[in-house]
Amino acid sequence: xxxxxxxxxxxxxxxxxxxxxxxxxxxxxxxxxxxxxxxxxxxxxxxxxxxxxxxxxxxxxxxxxxxxxxxxxxxxxxxxxxxxxxxxxxxxxxxxxxxxxxxxxxxxxxxxxxxxxxxxxxxxxxxxxxxxxxxxxxxxxxxxxxxxxxxxxxxxxxxxxxxxxxxxxxxxxxxxxxxxxxxxxxxxxxxxxxxxxxxxxxxxxxxxxxxxxxxxxxxxxxxxxxxx
Amino acid sequence: xxxxxxxxxxxxxxxxxxxxxxxxxxxxxxxxxxxxxxxxxxxxxxxxxxxxxxxxxxxxxxxxxxxxxxxxxxxxxxxxxxxxxxxxxxxxxxxxxxxxxxxxxxxxxxxxxxxxxxxxxxxxxxxxxxxxxxxxxxxxxxxxxxxxxxxxxxxxxxxxxxxxxxxxxxxxxxxxxxxxxxxxxxxxxxxxxxxxxxxxxxxxxxxxxxxxxxxxxxxxxxxxxxxxxxxxxxxxxxxxxxxxxxxxxxxxxxxxxxxxxxxxxxxxxxxxxxxxxxxxxxxxxxxxxxxxxxxxxxx
Numbered sequence: 392x393x394x395x396x397x398x399x400x401x402x403x404x405x406x407x408x409x410x411x412x413x414x415x416x417x418x419x420x421x422x423x424x425x426x427x428x429x430x431x432x433x434x435x436x437x438x439x440x441x442x443x444x445x446x447x448x449x450x451x452x453x454x455x456x457x458x459x460x461x462x463x464x465x466x467x468x469x470x471x472x473x474x475x476x477x478x479x480x481x482x483x484x485x486x487x488x489x490x491x492x493x494x495x496x497x498x499x500x501x502x503x504x505x506x507x508x509x510x511x512x513x514x515x516x517x518x519x520x521x522x523x524x525x526x527x528x529x530x531x532x533x534x535x536x537x538x539x540x541x542x543x544x545x546x547x548x549x550x551x552x553x554x555x556x557x558x559x560x561x562x563x564x565x566x567x568x569x570x571x572x573x574x575x576x577x578x579x580x581x582x583x584x585x586x587x588x589x590x591x592x593x594x595x596x597x598x599x600x601x602x603x604x605x606x607x608x609x610x611x612x613x614x615x616x617x618x619x
Numbered sequence: 620x621x622x623x624x625x626x627x628x629x630x631x632x633x634x635x636x637x638x639x640x641x642x643x644x645x646x647x648x649x650x651x652x653x654x655x656x657x658x659x660x661x662x663x664x665x666x667x668x669x670x671x672x673x674x675x676x677x678x679x680x681x682x683x684x685x686x687x688x689x690x691x692x693x694x695x696x697x698x699x700x701x702x703x704x705x706x707x708x709x710x711x712x713x714x715x716x717x718x719x720x721x722x723x724x725x726x727x728x729x730x731x732x733x734x735x736x737x738x739x740x741x742x743x744x745x746x747x748x749x750x751x752x753x754x755x756x757x758x759x760x761x762x763x764x765x766x767x768x769x770x771x772x773x774x775x776x777x778x779x780x781x782x783x784x785x786x787x788x789x790x791x792x793x794x795x796x797x798x799x800x801x802x803x804x805x806x807x808x809x810x811x812x813x814x815x816x817x818x819x820x821x822x823x824x825x826x827x828x829x830x831x832x833x834x835x836x837x838x839x840x841x842x843x844x845x846x847x848x849x850x851x852x853x854x855x856x857x858x859x860x861x862x863x864x865x866x867x868x869x870x871x872x873x874x875x876x877x878x879x880x881x882x883x884x885x886x887x888x889x890x891x892x893x894x895x896x897x898x899x900x901x902x903x904x905x906x907x908x909x910x911x912x913x914x915x916x917x918x
Binding site: 463466469470474480493497498499545 | 824827828836838
């Protein structure tokens with residue numbers, strides 16, 4: 392469960408990114424976080440990963456108070472979160488399988504578990520047949536699927552997807568959405584920021600809209616934009 | 620509280636990643652290692668020179684003796700009386716008479732490699748003499764002055780001014796050597812720092828992913844610090860090979876051509892100097908990596 396309670400966030404530069412944001416996301420939910428650029432969507436994701444600390448209010452993830460969480464425990468918080476980036480961030484000199492295994496290897500997973508879990512993650516996203524290829528040989532959609540496999544390989548409770556379809560054509564974007572939906576059906580919470588109105592409008596999931604750092608609306612089966 | 624897996628596992632992984640990192644960034648790593656090696660060679664050479672100057676000073680200090688040259692018409696009985704008087708002087712440790720024949724033999728021994736001195740001389744030009752050793756270097760001047768006052772002693776020679784100058788030179792070399800070593804250490808540190816920064820910049824995405832998936836700072840830092848250690852050790856090894864070879868060669872050459880110069884044998888001079896070289900090499904590697912990584916590991 393993710394809980395933001397009266398959260399405010401001001402960067403050292405003086406920019407106010409969030410103001411009095413309260414938001415509760417239960418286990419297993421699928422939530423679209425929408426809003427214009429600079430509205431505070433990415434800051435919410437950063438607060439949940441404890442990349443940033445809230446300047447006011449309280450942020451809780453799976454019962455942990457992130458404001459008082461010691462720095463030494465932050466890596467272990469992040470092991471419960473899978474992150475998907477807009478720009479994929481795959482290591483170009485390593486194969487697809489090595490990229491996925493990387494997330495397990497650097498988090499000190501039992502070496503005997505790595506291979507079967509990588510296979511499972513790649514099968515889940517339909518990329519097992521490209522396990523030995525380098526990322527450069529893959530299309531954008533395929534690269535994002537590998538990124539998704541890396542995000543889920545440690546079986547996190549929550550997947551945070553920051554504009555995962557931003558660099559993809561519509562067909563690849565739909566494939567990614569189907570995969571995120573499938574992952575969500577297995578009980579994983581999905582929080583996704585997006586500017587893709589079509590996806591939001593067709594899927595009709597919970598939509599939280601931010602504007603100028605404030606929650607403007609929170610609808611259980613929302614559209615990208617309300618009729619105005 | 621959650622804890623990471625065992626240290627031995629982490630070390631093994633870090634070593635694997637460090638070797639992988641060096642392989643992937645081979646050219647940059649080679650440049651850094653070569654630079655550190657050159658700095659270490661210069662520093663090691665300075666240390667060896669300093670050791671030898673200190674050794675030379677202590678040898679000369681221990682050998683400082685006062686030589687009183689007798690008048691040519693002085694009889695052996697008169698010389699014996701002077702010997703007895705010299706032994707009674709305050710600050711004298713020992714005294715002995717040296718005949719002119721013995722003095723020539725000693726001269727021949729010292730300059731043995733220059734051929735036979737006797738074959739170039741018709742007569743022995745050296746006078747009979749008395750050799751006096753003082754209890755300490757500080758007493759040499761007083762003993763020499765007292766010896767000069769004894770009748771029949773024509774001239775008194777002692778090496779105190781030379782030793783004084785050598786001690787001053789040794790001190791100067793030590794100070795400038797330490798300053799040069801510190802400057803070289805700082806330069807090597809900056810070079811390693813810069814190289815590791817470039818390496819890290821090239822691998823920033825890797826670090827970002829590690830951070831986002833929950834790798835601990837120690838796990839992320841480990842391979843980079845080990846890379847620094849391996850580079851420092853490789854540089855120290857290269858410096859060890861060059862310094863050992865060069866010192867052994869020079870020791871043979873100098874001992875052959877300047878036999879009166881007391882040079883430390885390789886077995887006595889090299890271990891201490893090389894220990895400093897290895898310490899500096901590895902310290903530069905670790906410090907460079909630690910400082911280079913710091914900015915990327917803020918939670």
